[in-house]
Amino acid sequence: MYKSYYPKAAEIDREWVLVDAKGHNLGRLATQIASILLGKHKPTFTPGVEMGDFVVVINAAEITVTGTKLDEKMYHHHSGYPGGLKSITLRDQLKKHPDRVISSAVWGMLPHNKMGKHLLKKLKIYGGAEHPHGTQNLKQVI
Numbered sequence: 001m002y003k004s005y006y007p008k009a010a011e012i013d014r015e016w017v018l019v020d021a022k023g024h025n026l027g028r029l030a031t032q033i034a035s036i037l038l039g040k041h042k043p044t045f046t047p048g049v050e051m052g053d054f055v056v057v058i059n060a061a062e063i064t065v066t067g068t069k070l071d072e073k074m075y076h077h078h079s080g081y082p083g084g085l086k087s088i089t090l091r092d093q094l095k096k097h098p099d100r101v102i103s104s105a106v107w108g109m110l111p112h113n114k115m116g117k118h119l120l121k122k123l124k125i126y127g128g129a130e131h132p133h134g135t136q137n138l139k140q141v142i
Contacts, residue, residue: 007044007051015053016136021102022059024142029063030105032142037110037119050115054122056138061098061127065090075104099125 017036021029035041039051065073073090093101102125110116124133 005044005046007046007049011044012049012051016133016138017053017055018138018140019055019057019142020059020140021057022062024063026063026065026101026105029142030102030109033057033102033106033123034109036141037106037122048115050119052119052122054136055124056131056133056136057102057123057125058129058131059127060102060125061094063094063098063102070094075100098127 019029019033033055036055037052039045039049039053042051045051070091071089074087075090075093076085076087078085088096090101103120103123106123107116107120110119124131
């Protein structure tokens with residue numbers, strides 16, 4: 001009889017991963033980050049279990065996109081009041097808040113439930129090359 005392996009909390013080994021976003025494509029980078037957050041790169045991956053690592057993204061302001069997405073892709077949010085829809089282009093969003101661009105792309109590739117929200121908290125994004133996680137043992141992947 002084969003039994004399924006279900007890892008316990010003490011058996012999960014979490015690492016810190018450094019990702020340099022400079023010159024990378026937004027969608028391809030987001031899929032790789034989502035895979036690391038979910039833990040799909042580990043041999044002990046189990047669906048429904050938070051096996052992933054912490055991810056630190058630097059140079060988020062220097063990502064690339066193909067075609068005319070810089071001016072045509074829009075980000076929308078609503079205040080909840082009538083007439084409260086705000087829209088901003090990708091180019092303006094990269095200038096003001098480059099972290100929101102990558103976090104929204106990664107959020108679209110994670111499960112939309114409590115586990116996905118918890119995984120998104122393990123993602124740390126910085127627009128420049130400096131980050132405050134120097135004390136962690138960062139392993140550069142991308």
